[in-house]
Amino acid sequence: MAQHILETDGQVCPFPLVEAKAAIAELPIGDELVINFDCTQATDSIPRWAAESGYPVTNFDRRGDAEWTITVQKA
Amino acid sequence: MLITGLLLGTALGFVMQRGRFCVTGAFRDIWLSRNTRWLTAFMLVVAIQSVGVFALDAAGVITLQEDAFAWLATILGAFIFGFGIILAGGCATGTYYRSGEGLVGSWIALAAYALFAAISKSGPLAGTTDALRSVTVPLTNFHTTLGVSPWVPVAFLLTGVGLAVRHQLRKPKLNIASLPSQRTGVAKALFDKHWGAFTTAVVIGVIAILAWPLSWATGRESGLGITTPSSNLASFFITGDVELVDWGVLLVLGLLVGSFIAAKASGEFKVRVPDSSQAVRSIGGGALMGIGAAWAGGCTIGNAMVNTAVFGYQGWVSLVFMIIGTGVAARIFITPGSNGKNASTTTALATARVS
Numbered sequence: 001m002a003q004h005i006l007e008t009d010g011q012v013c014p015f016p017l018v019e020a021k022a023a024i025a026e027l028p029i030g031d032e033l034v035i036n037f038d039c040t041q042a043t044d045s046i047p048r049w050a051a052e053s054g055y056p057v058t059n060f061d062r063r064g065d066a067e068w069t070i071t072v073q074k075a
Numbered sequence: 076m077l078i079t080g081l082l083l084g085t086a087l088g089f090v091m092q093r094g095r096f097c098v099t100g101a102f103r104d105i106w107l108s109r110n111t112r113w114l115t116a117f118m119l120v121v122a123i124q125s126v127g128v129f130a131l132d133a134a135g136v137i138t139l140q141e142d143a144f145a146w147l148a149t150i151l152g153a154f155i156f157g158f159g160i161i162l163a164g165g166c167a168t169g170t171y172y173r174s175g176e177g178l179v180g181s182w183i184a185l186a187a188y189a190l191f192a193a194i195s196k197s198g199p200l201a202g203t204t205d206a207l208r209s210v211t212v213p214l215t216n217f218h219t220t221l222g223v224s225p226w227v228p229v230a231f232l233l234t235g236v237g238l239a240v241r242h243q244l245r246k247p248k249l250n251i252a253s254l255p256s257q258r259t260g261v262a263k264a265l266f267d268k269h270w271g272a273f274t275t276a277v278v279i280g281v282i283a284i285l286a287w288p289l290s291w292a293t294g295r296e297s298g299l300g301i302t303t304p305s306s307n308l309a310s311f312f313i314t315g316d317v318e319l320v321d322w323g324v325l326l327v328l329g330l331l332v333g334s335f336i337a338a339k340a341s342g343e344f345k346v347r348v349p350d351s352s353q354a355v356r357s358i359g360g361g362a363l364m365g366i367g368a369a370w371a372g373g374c375t376i377g378n379a380m381v382n383t384a385v386f387g388y389q390g391w392v393s394l395v396f397m398i399i400g401t402g403v404a405a406r407i408f409i410t411p412g413s414n415g416k417n418a419s420t421t422t423a424l425a426t427a428r429v430s
Contacts, residue, residue, distance in 0.1 A: 004424050010350060012164040012180060014103065018409060023424055040176055040343050044269065046097045047252040057252035066177065066338070066345035070252070 005034045013041040017049060020072070024055070026064070027074045032058060036064045046070055079181075079289040084329020087282050087299075087335070091172045092196075092337035093236065093265070094275025096293065098166045098375040102157065102401040107409060115239045116272040117380070121248020122236040124384040128287060128298070129225045137291050141215040144388040148207035152370025153378065153393040155363050160359025160375070161408055163188070164353075167374035169252025170361070171327060175334025180349035184361035191365025192306035193313075205368050217386040228386050240273060257342075263293040266341040270343035286326070293322040298384075300377040301327055302368040367400075 006023050007064040016037040024033050035046060050057050050072045061069035090096070101113035131137045160166045163174050163184035170188060173181035195204050218225045256267045286299045304323030311319040338344040349357060368374040371393050373382060379397055384392025 006424055010347065012178070012349070012353060013097075013100065014107065014409060026424075038345065038347060040092075040173075040338070041095050041097055041100060043254065045100075048249070051249040051251045060252045060254055062254065062342060064345075065348070066343045068254075 001030050001032065001054065003032045003034060003071075007040075008035065008037045008039070011032070011039065013039040013045065015039075016042045017045050020046060021049070024072065024074055029074055032071050032073045034059075034069060036063065036067070036069050038067050040066065043068055046072075076327050077320075077322055079336055080293070080325030081329045081332070083282060083289060084326035085324075085333035086329075086331055086425040087168070087279065088147065088169075088175060088330035088333025089337040089339070090275060090278050090282065090333075091168060091330075092175060092334040092343075093341070094270040094272070094278070096275050096279060097169050097273075097422040098379070099160045099164070099169050099401065100182060103161065103405050103409070105398065106402040106405045111239070112243055112272055114326045115236070115243050116270055116276040118236045119240060119273060119276040120280045120283060121176045121380055121383045122232050122285040123277060123351070124298075124354070124381070125229050125232055125282075125386075127284030129229055130385055131197070131284070131287055132225075136288050137296070139385055140296075141387050141389075142201070143211040144214045144392075145208040145211045146388070147210040148204070148370045149372060149378075149389050149392050150396050151207065151273075152367045152372070153396035154367070154400040154403075156371055156374060156393075157368030157397035158385075158404040159360045159363030159367055159400075161401050162356045163364055164357070164360070166376075167305070167364065167368065171301070171330035172334035175331050176345050177346040178349075179347060179411035180353050180357045183349070183354055187301075187358050187361025188364045188368075189305040189309040191362040192302050192369050193309040193365075195366045195369030196306045197310060200369075207370055208372070214388050214413075216388065217391075220419050225386065244273075266337075283384070289396055290322045290326075295322045297323075299326070300373065300381070302365075302374045306365075306369070371396075 004023065004027060005018060010017055016035065016039050020033065021036050027033060036049055040065060047057060047070065055075050056073045057070060058073055059069065063069050080369060092283050101117045103278050104110040104113055132139045141423045163170055163183060168179050174185050194200050204211065204240050214220055253269055256263055283299050290297055300323050307319040307321065308324050321419065335344065371378055372389055373393065375397060378390050378393035383394055
């Protein structure tokens with residue numbers, strides 16, 4: 001298994017989610033995608049997208065003020 | 076009691092920030108992901124407000140009146156506004172509350188929006204706006220045209236929105252990941268917990284109802300509104316005319332206060348500087364929002380959320396053309412492959428082996 005990191009700090013919504021969708025499409029099953037973002041709305045839209053897509057979330061936490069990280073596993 | 080504008084605006088900014096209530100997102104999701112959860116929440120605000128407003132009208136607290144429908148200006152303006160909110164990354168209220176979160180791109184969009192609303196309403200473009208808005212048809216609202224009680228369309232709206240909400244709530248419960256909580260009790264509910272779309276919509280609906288009598292009491296005979304107050308604020312900064320500072324101006328200033336408090340208290344405030352392309356988009360989007368809202372006679376709030384609640388043609392036609400405008404702009408600027416930023420995905424993706 002490999003872990004891939006997607007840095008989207010500075011990008012406004014919906015671009016973190018748009019990029020996450022594009023990035024995960026390239027990954028083999030079982031790999032993890034770490035998405036770092038600072039767009040507040042993505043705290044709602046990214047976990048919802050993961051749940052709707054059936055991708056397990058293995059980590060979701062704050063990195064600092066208005067900075068978050070979420071790890072989504074391709075399944 | 077102008078201060079009630081500031082207080083209500085603060086409450087609205089707080090709720091919108093905590094609930095991630097984004098009308099741009101609601102309209103955009105229809106096109107990008109065929110998702111209508113947030114549109115349903117938005118229409119729930121309209122339906123709740125509709126009941127309250129006609130009750131206030133029946134009780135004689137307010138007296139609803141409407142102008143003839145300026146169809147041409149409404150169609151053009153709403154489309155331009157819908158297009159602009161995609162570029163700006165937020166509608167009128169969205170731009171205010173994101174400003175409170177520290178997004179410099181939203182500060183830029185907000186300044187351009189207020190400036191261009193003033194230019195179009197009382198500045199050099201006022202003649203164009205007046206000319207467009209003089210093209211009217213003698214229609215005001217649905218119930219007047221149909222010759223029925225306003226409670227008939229209220230009943231239809233409530234039924235339709237009720238069915239849509241039930242449809243959304245009946246979807247299989249998803250196990251959505253949430254952030255680890257740092258607080259307990261009331262502070263947890265206010266600052267940590269994820270606010271559902273429909274809970275947020277109900278609270279905003281109540282705030283939208285309260286806006287009517289509170290604003291009315293100060294002589295401003297209207298409900299929630301963003302564009303005219305923003306235009307007045309810009310004009311006040313230039314002319315110093317304190318007459319311009321009415322209940323609506325304090326309402327929009329309250330949005331900044333409320334969203335800042337919400338963002339700061341929940342660890343979601345950070346000054347975020349946009350890159351050059353987003354800065355240019357923010358200026359363009361804000362300018363289109365100002366012109367579009369002035370022509371249409373309102374933004375996503377004044378038209379799509381408030382004028383719809385009183386069944387005005389201007390509100391419903393605006394709603395449709397704003398959604399079309401966001402769809403066209405989303406297709407150009409967001410759909411994967413059309414955006415320069417997406418090309419960088421492969422380079423931005425760093426891969427690490429995990430043992």
